[in-house]
Amino acid sequence: MPKVPGLIKGLGVTFGTLVRTAKEGANTVQYPHEKEAPPIRARGVIALREDNCTACMLCARSCPDWCIYIEGHKQLAPPRRAGGKPRQVNHLDRFDIDYALCMYCGICVEVCPFDALFWSPEYEYSEPRIADLLHDKDKLGEWMETVPEAPELEAGAEKKK
Amino acid sequence: MLGLAIEIPYWGQSLLRVLGGIVAVLLPAGTIVYLFLFKMMSFMQSRLGPMEAGPYGSMQLFAEVGKWLQKEDIAPEAADVRIFKMAPIIVLVSTFLLVAVVPFGPDAYFTNFEVGVFYALAVGSVSVIGILIAGWASANKYSLLGGLRAAGQLIAYELPMVLAVVGVVIQAGTMNLQGIVVAQNTGEIFGFAGIGFPFVITQFVGFIIFMIAVQAELTQAPFDMPIAESELVSGYMTEYSGFRFLMFFIGEFATAGVFAFIASVLFLGGWGIPFAWFGWEGLADVPNWMNVAGPLIMFAKMLLLTFIIMWVRFSYPRFREDQLQTFAWKILIPVSLLNIAVTAIIKVAV
Numbered sequence: 001m002p003k004v005p006g007l008i009k010g011l012g013v014t015f016g017t018l019v020r021t022a023k024e025g026a027n028t029v030q031y032p033h034e035k036e037a038p039p040i041r042a043r044g045v046i047a048l049r050e051d052n053c054t055a056c057m058l059c060a061r062s063c064p065d066w067c068i069y070i071e072g073h074k075q076l077a078p079p080r081r082a083g084g085k086p087r088q089v090n091h092l093d094r095f096d097i098d099y100a101l102c103m104y105c106g107i108c109v110e111v112c113p114f115d116a117l118f119w120s121p122e123y124e125y126s127e128p129r130i131a132d133l134l135h136d137k138d139k140l141g142e143w144m145e146t147v148p149e150a151p152e153l154e155a156g157a158e159k160k161k
Numbered sequence: 162m163l164g165l166a167i168e169i170p171y172w173g174q175s176l177l178r179v180l181g182g183i184v185a186v187l188l189p190a191g192t193i194v195y196l197f198l199f200k201m202m203s204f205m206q207s208r209l210g211p212m213e214a215g216p217y218g219s220m221q222l223f224a225e226v227g228k229w230l231q232k233e234d235i236a237p238e239a240a241d242v243r244i245f246k247m248a249p250i251i252v253l254v255s256t257f258l259l260v261a262v263v264p265f266g267p268d269a270y271f272t273n274f275e276v277g278v279f280y281a282l283a284v285g286s287v288s289v290i291g292i293l294i295a296g297w298a299s300a301n302k303y304s305l306l307g308g309l310r311a312a313g314q315l316i317a318y319e320l321p322m323v324l325a326v327v328g329v330v331i332q333a334g335t336m337n338l339q340g341i342v343v344a345q346n347t348g349e350i351f352g353f354a355g356i357g358f359p360f361v362i363t364q365f366v367g368f369i370i371f372m373i374a375v376q377a378e379l380t381q382a383p384f385d386m387p388i389a390e391s392e393l394v395s396g397y398m399t400e401y402s403g404f405r406f407l408m409f410f411i412g413e414f415a416t417a418g419v420f421a422f423i424a425s426v427l428f429l430g431g432w433g434i435p436f437a438w439f440g441w442e443g444l445a446d447v448p449n450w451m452n453v454a455g456p457l458i459m460f461a462k463m464l465l466l467t468f469i470i471m472w473v474r475f476s477y478p479r480f481r482e483d484q485l486q487t488f489a490w491k492i493l494i495p496v497s498l499l500n501i502a503v504t505a506i507i508k509v510a511v
Binding site: 007020021030 | 206
């Protein structure tokens with residue numbers, strides 16, 4: 001069979017897609033009416049588990065966009081064991097991420113030594129005003145609910161104590 | 162005018178002509194934009210296109226026009242403002258002038274011009290001036306490059322278009338578009354008059370060249386080098402916004418519709434149905450109802466041709482500038498000259 005010229009073939013491809021779309025529907029979804037579930041580990045937004053954060057500032061310092069704002073203070077916590085000395089802990093006062101600046105590189109999540117930052121697949125948090133994209137620790141904490149469970153460790157991996 | 166029994170005063174006739182012209186230009190443009198640009202292109206890319214405004218997004222075009230009309234009429238500081246503002250009007254007006262000679266029925270025409278083909282081809286190239294001054298007056302290097310490319314391309318493809326039409330003119334023996342329609346519908350192929358004699362059969366080469374030249378005249382892909390968005394932003398339209406951009410936009414698709422009308426008159430038999438079906442001898446026998454059926458037939462043929470134009474547009478990648486010029490000067494023009502020579506020889510010999 002002689003080879004079909006590319007020009008004709010190209011017309012065939014577009015017409016074929018036209019017919020397929022008319023018959024079977026489009027590959028896209030009509031977004032606000034119909035939603036596609038993102039992949040479970042999609043990098044939608046960064047969530048914060050406040051209890052784990054020690055205000056160590058590693059994330060803020062590693063952020064290429066300087067979009068993480070952290071304020072904290074030292075305070076005394078009751079001793080772990082009875083009769084011990086009161087512990088000195090860092091208490092987190094403010095943890096804001098400016099999503100107008102964030103470029104979703106995920107370095108903060110990688111660098112966090114205490115597992116306080118997580119990727120969440122949540123993506124619907126656009127705002128009409130750009131200043132409203134600065135989210136505080138309460139909002140970041142709400143997104144923790146959408147964070148999927150950590151994956152199973154590999155067989156034979158060293159368990160964290 | 163329209164074959165009505167009542168006498169219409171001259172001003173009334175002029176008014177009807179103006180209204181008819183607006184309908185004949187804007188209705189195809191709107192249909193092409195919705196049916197092909199919005200819907201067909203989307204479907205060819207496996208998406209649905211506009212769906213929100215009106216049923217199946219049918220009111221989208223009105224929404225877009227409303228949006229454009231609200232926008233500020235901006236002219237760049239360094240631009241030659243008067244010329245800058247004039248340019249889109251020239252482009253749009255050339256489309257309206259073009260439709261003036263297209264016959265839509267035995268009496269449904271704007272002017273029955275004896276050298277209609279000549280006029281159509283001459284007026285069709287007026288838009289080059291609008292585009293060139295749009296590019297030059299914008300005081301923007303992208304616009305200037307786009308305008309120059311457009312001028313080079315439109316002039317290059319003007320020639321094969323004219324030469325392709327010459328074959329039809331030779332065969333019909335008239336430059337009157339109405340005469341060409343009649344010649345096609347009264348003709349017969351070896352004594353068989355069932356389908357008339359649309360010139361696309363004998364002038365197939367001319368038809369292909371004409372459609373390619375139309376594609377280039379409309380600066381539709383693959384001939385959209387003048388507005389190549391990846392290098393020139395939007396070519397000569399870069400600095401335009403609001404209703405002046407809207408004029409360019411309407412002009413683009415209205416001209417597509419009008420050129421499709423002209424192509425269907427020249428090659429596909431125009432408004433006519435083969436006269437032998439009803440035993441009509443000539444134009445005088447055609448009954449009045451053809452003045453209603455004719456425009457519908459023309460509209461259907463226009464849709465068919467613009468479908469092909471748009472289909473090609475959505476399928477092919479862009480020509481490089483040198484390929485584009487080479488294609489016009491080294492392939493299309495020699496082939497169309499050959500086509501004229503062969504047509505003339507056969508015409509004289511038969």
